[in-house]
Amino acid sequence: MCQWCYKHGAGNKWYLNSKNYLRETAEEVNAQQYLEMLWKNFEKVYIQKIFGISSKGVGYKLKNPLLGRLLKWYINRWLHKEKNQDPLRAEGHFGQVVPLEDAKKILEIAEPIARINCACRWMQRGIKDDCCLAFGVLTEVAAKLPRYVPEHGVKKLTIDKAQKFVEEMNKRGRVNTIWFGPIPHIGALCNCDYPQCTGIRIRRDYEILTLHKSEYVVRVDPNKCTSCRKCATRCQFGALTFPDSIGRPYIDMWKCFGCGLCATTCPEEAITLVDRETIPMLKEAY
């Protein structure tokens, strides 16, 4: 289990600890005010200056061996800050990939649940897509901000409807991610895809730890695989390829985020999720 599970999981995974969804927890970390500031200024927070350095063309700066390392260290330190978090630096706001099974379990304990427009897709693509599932305080915060309110308003979903929705999203190839806002309070379950999702984007392209790999990695059972290639189009992380000569998927386990998209599409159940902990070299690789 990851370090946040030990700290905030009460013996379980952090996102399966119902305490992290409670209003009391939200009040403890002042989540209402935090989320209001963060979501109001979402775009500004994302492209803020760091050490007075503009984030325009930030990739060039991150490629610089010295400055790049310093910047990454500095940004990662904020993102994982546990106390007195500043919403305008997104302190304490990071997420983790979750497979469909866990996403469904999350929806059983989070309350209330409502669909809101994805902040990333709006700022990166100009699309209003109500694919994010906001929990608790965030449903109230988003309802006050017009750009996040879906066409038919912020409506509460039943557990059953929410679960069907993530299933459908998973079928369509979305990666389920769960987000702290701010740690240890949990704000939302998103249905992301690269490159529109700014979390996946900066993790994949710049190795900034906004989004962590899931508690699982996938393995392939070569005896069950029938080479149907259905999994070949599913990976968003560049971890799965389908080499013709071996006739089954090749999964780069170092790159695998454990989202399970390839596993849910496999008709033969040849791809399965295994606990990251069971693989010695990967158990610390979040």
Added chain:
Amino acid sequence: MKTKIKIDQAKCTKPEECRKCLQACPPAIFMIYSPEKYSNDPKEWKVDVIFTDLCTKCYECINVCPKDAIEIR
């Protein structure tokens, strides 16, 4: 060599309505945001480029821009 992308803000008058470059760009390097603190007024929103290093110079954005506001060097 670093890519330089310039958006002529005087020509890009209604970014919130248009958004063509955002949707056309293959690596999604554009962003729409309010330059000052959060504002509900669409007139204050503008389009800018953030991930310049990921630009492949495919000129897709220049082709779709109805106002000829984008310049890539």
